[in-house]
Amino acid sequence: MRRMQKLAVLGALMLSGAAHAQSSVELYGIIDTGVMYVSNVGGHSNWLADPGTAAPNLFGLRGTEDLGGGLKAVFKLEGMFSLNNGASVNGLFGHETYVGLRDDRWGTLTAGNQIDFMFYSLVVDRWGPAFPFVSSLSLRQGSFAGLNIPNGPPGNGSFDFDRTLGAPIPNSVKYLSPTIAGLQVGAQYSFGGQAGSFGQNSGQSFGVNYHIGTVALNGAYTYVKYPELNHGNDGIRNMGAGASWVVGPAELAALYTNTENTENGARVAVYEADVTWTFSPFVHANLAYQFMKGNETLKNQKAHQETLSVMYSLSKRTSIYSGIALQQASGGPAWISLVPGPASGGSQVTGNIGLLHVF
Structure with a gap:
């Protein structure tokens, strides 16, 4: 764990140990499991333990300490794990860890390992x-291995x-402004730590959110450089824009993203x-x-994907869900997110049923 992550964890633990009447510390998490069927993985159908398609399995600690005058100290320690074997993913608190300050008038400034x-x-x-009702089967995948994104699954x-x-x-150091007249902006910078080269292995991200009534407009940009790409001088550049609109019982949404490997020029638009x-209040469905x-x-290479998911809430904390996804690809094999491997051809179908508990 790098120095800034260590400082974030240490600061968070100090805050949690000093909790008093004006402080709060919360333990939270998500447990998600089920059964998945895949029509074609390397030419064969398969049944497997669901890898968590409604939400990732995670647990964490988060808290605040009131410092007075609208200023608060905040922290988060969050990790992901596999419910099937109990192993942690990317370390005990490898998902998100930070410590910082939040002010009602000036916004939030945090430092650590941040999304x-x-x-x-x-x-x-x-x-x-x-x-909460959108299936992770809609995450990006497909036959775009040429993007060569580091730090992913082998x-x-x-x-x-x-x-x-x-x-x-x-x-990374991250700033998020307060919301003023429906507008909120944010910026994040990751220090590469490379002597003599400020930008090497660095990262940056920016976001903007604007709400007017039941309409949300959003934009984001992220560029992360990796040691595996031109010795840390190149990386993966992402940008995107989206919108949503709540109309009665429906929420309509649209999104465009563009991803580029700046070393080899590979690029995918979605x-x-x-x-x-x-x-x-108990039944929600999402069609994407x-x-x-x-x-x-x-x-x-191209790919089309349709995903339908349905969630039924048994209580505020526990839900059952089911989903189905179909991908048709050309120029390479189909590969739906969270499925353990690509199809032998241009079509892949998967379906699942599972149980989700939030605490």
């Missing part, structure tokens, strides 16, 4: 009330290529539209369509 604005602006803020160079799952940037329908297109470096 960027491709997730917080284009996913969490854009979807808003619909966010042998999979395009998993979550536009960072809509929520990928942390280490050693166009997505979806609708979330509230049938009752996405079109993914690679550039000439990726041999103009």
Whole structure:
């Protein structure tokens, strides 16, 4: 764990140990499991334990301390784990860790291992009330291994290529403004730590959120340089814009993202539209369509995907869900997110049923 992550964890633990009447510390998490069927993985159908398609399995600690005058100290320690074998993902608190200050008038400043604005602006803020009901089967995948994105699953160079799952940037300082007249902006910078080269292995991210009535407009930009790409002088550049509109029981949403490897020039554009329908306070459904297109470096590979998910809430904390996704690809094999491998051809179908508990 790098120095800034250590400082974030140490600061958070000090805050939690000093909790008093004007402070709060919360333990929270998500447990998600089920069964998944896949029509074609390397030419064979398969049944497997669901890897958590409604939400990632995670746990964490978060808290605040009131410092007076509207100023608060804040912290988060959050990690992901596999429910099937209990192993942590990227370390005990490898998902997001930070410590910082929040002021009602001036905004929030934090430091640590922090998720960027491709997730917080284009996913969490854009979807808003619909966010809990969208299946992770809609995350980006497909036959775009030529993107060569580092730090992903072994042998999979395009998993979550536009960072809509929520990928942390280490050693980063992040600022988020208060919301003024519906407008909120944010900026994040990651220090590469390379002597003699300020920008090497660095990262940056920016986000903007604007709400007017039931309409949300969002934009984000993230550029992270990796040691594996031109010795830390190149990286993966993401940008995107999206919108959502709540109309009665429906939420309509659209999103465009563009992902580029600046070392080899590989680039993928994604166009997505979806609708979330509230049938009752207990039943929600989401229908999504996405079109993914690679550039000439990726041999103009294309993929269409349709995803339908339904969630039934048994209580405020526990839900059952089911989902189905179909992807049709050309120029390479189909590969739906969270499925363990690509199809032997241009079509892949997966379906699942699961149980989700939030605490």
